[in-house]
Amino acid sequence: MVDGIREQSGLAQRLHMDVPLLLGLLALATVGLVVMYSVDGGDGRLMTRHAMRLLIAFVVMFVLAQINPRHLFHWTPWLYLLGLILLIAVLVFGDVGKGAQRWLRIGPLNFQPSELSKLTVPLMVAYFFTDKSLPPRVLPVLGAVGLALLPTFLVIQQPDLGTALLIGCSGAFVMFLTGLRWSVIAVFAGLLAASAPLLWFTMHDYQRSRVLTFLNPEQDPLGAGYHIIQSKIAIGSGGIYGKGWLNGTQSQLDFVPERSTDFVFAVFGEEFGLMGGMVLIALYLFVIFRGLYIAVSAQELFGRLIAGGLVLTFFVYVFVNIGMVSGLLPVVGLPLPLVSYGGTALVTVMASFGIVMSVHTHRRLLSD
Numbered sequence: 001m002v003d004g005i006r007e008q009s010g011l012a013q014r015l016h017m018d019v020p021l022l023l024g025l026l027a028l029a030t031v032g033l034v035v036m037y038s039v040d041g042g043d044g045r046l047m048t049r050h051a052m053r054l055l056i057a058f059v060v061m062f063v064l065a066q067i068n069p070r071h072l073f074h075w076t077p078w079l080y081l082l083g084l085i086l087l088i089a090v091l092v093f094g095d096v097g098k099g100a101q102r103w104l105r106i107g108p109l110n111f112q113p114s115e116l117s118k119l120t121v122p123l124m125v126a127y128f129f130t131d132k133s134l135p136p137r138v139l140p141v142l143g144a145v146g147l148a149l150l151p152t153f154l155v156i157q158q159p160d161l162g163t164a165l166l167i168g169c170s171g172a173f174v175m176f177l178t179g180l181r182w183s184v185i186a187v188f189a190g191l192l193a194a195s196a197p198l199l200w201f202t203m204h205d206y207q208r209s210r211v212l213t214f215l216n217p218e219q220d221p222l223g224a225g226y227h228i229i230q231s232k233i234a235i236g237s238g239g240i241y242g243k244g245w246l247n248g249t250q251s252q253l254d255f256v257p258e259r260s261t262d263f264v265f266a267v268f269g270e271e272f273g274l275m276g277g278m279v280l281i282a283l284y285l286f287v288i289f290r291g292l293y294i295a296v297s298a299q300e301l302f303g304r305l306i307a308g309g310l311v312l313t314f315f316v317y318v319f320v321n322i323g324m325v326s327g328l329l330p331v332v333g334l335p336l337p338l339v340s341y342g343g344t345a346l347v348t349v350m351a352s353f354g355i356v357m358s359v360h361t362h363r364r365l366l367s368d
Helices: 002-014 019-039 045-065 069-093 113-129 138-156 161-177 182-194 196-202 205-215 226-237 264-296 301-325 344-367
Strands: 095-097 100-106 109-111
Touching (some): 019 344, 069 100, 113 161, 161 301, 226 264, 264 301
16 A cells, blocks of 8 residues: 555656645636536536636646746746736737727637736746845845836736736735845835825726725615625525525526626535535635645745745635625625636636646655
8 A cells, every 4th residue: 555655656746746736726626617517507518618628727737837947937037028018919909898908819819918927927026036135125125016016007007906916916925925024014015005095096987986885885786786795695695504506596596797707606605505615715725725835845945936926826816706705805806716717817827836836846856
């Protein structure tokens, strides 16, 4: 039996797969397939399409896991530059949909370049700090802030506040992991708070409406507040154990909007209740803590920073989505990773875990 375990471990190492992390991701993907089947009313077509996208995303994860972080380090400036060029291209001749200009079409391929920045920004900030003394001084921190803010600003222009939030957070997390002094963090927090009024007046009308709706959704129950009110009703009606798979009335009768994407947690909460929600959150926490363990055990600074930054960005994904669906945060349009139906965002999430696995498995090879 011991030899069998060693053989499996050796195979995972040769494939550059971290087994605990892979199992956690597969469990979340399974939850996503189960929910998609329910969202589609038992039809199965939506679940099949979601399964195909999950397959593509896992292949991308596998491919990136094979790349040595040292190679990724040398490619980082070029990837960052490519990301900026694509974001500018979106603003110039990108496709417009639902009042936003976020998509870029190249031949038959239609994708969101902003998703690439979720990877290139933490990579570039980590690359920037690798030859700096730590904890960093003020000038290097300002340089890193500029690297993170430039793509964030371009994404805000699309406008896409949710993705811009993730991009900004990914850069901020990498800076935090460099050992920023608390005095520096306090200064930046104060500047951010002081700029809040300016941010409010630069927001689009629908973005300000989302904040006001978050504060008082009942002021427009059939308009701006409809999404969050129906979502809270669905989650609350699930009780402790839920109504059962395929038995959610709010979701099956189309009361919950965007139930396959942003508000998929409301569908899950109605059908599986508080206990099911706790199990799902536990799965996410397992993946997050495993990723943080990989970051802590990384041998090189670049690997430690990118692994930690990517995993903490994944945490923001989960925290913001569940928070907004539960009425604890304003709606910003972020999917629930691996559970929500999606394409580009799903591939980006799995690509980030491919990089995390690469950091861990190549570390093992170097230490042997």
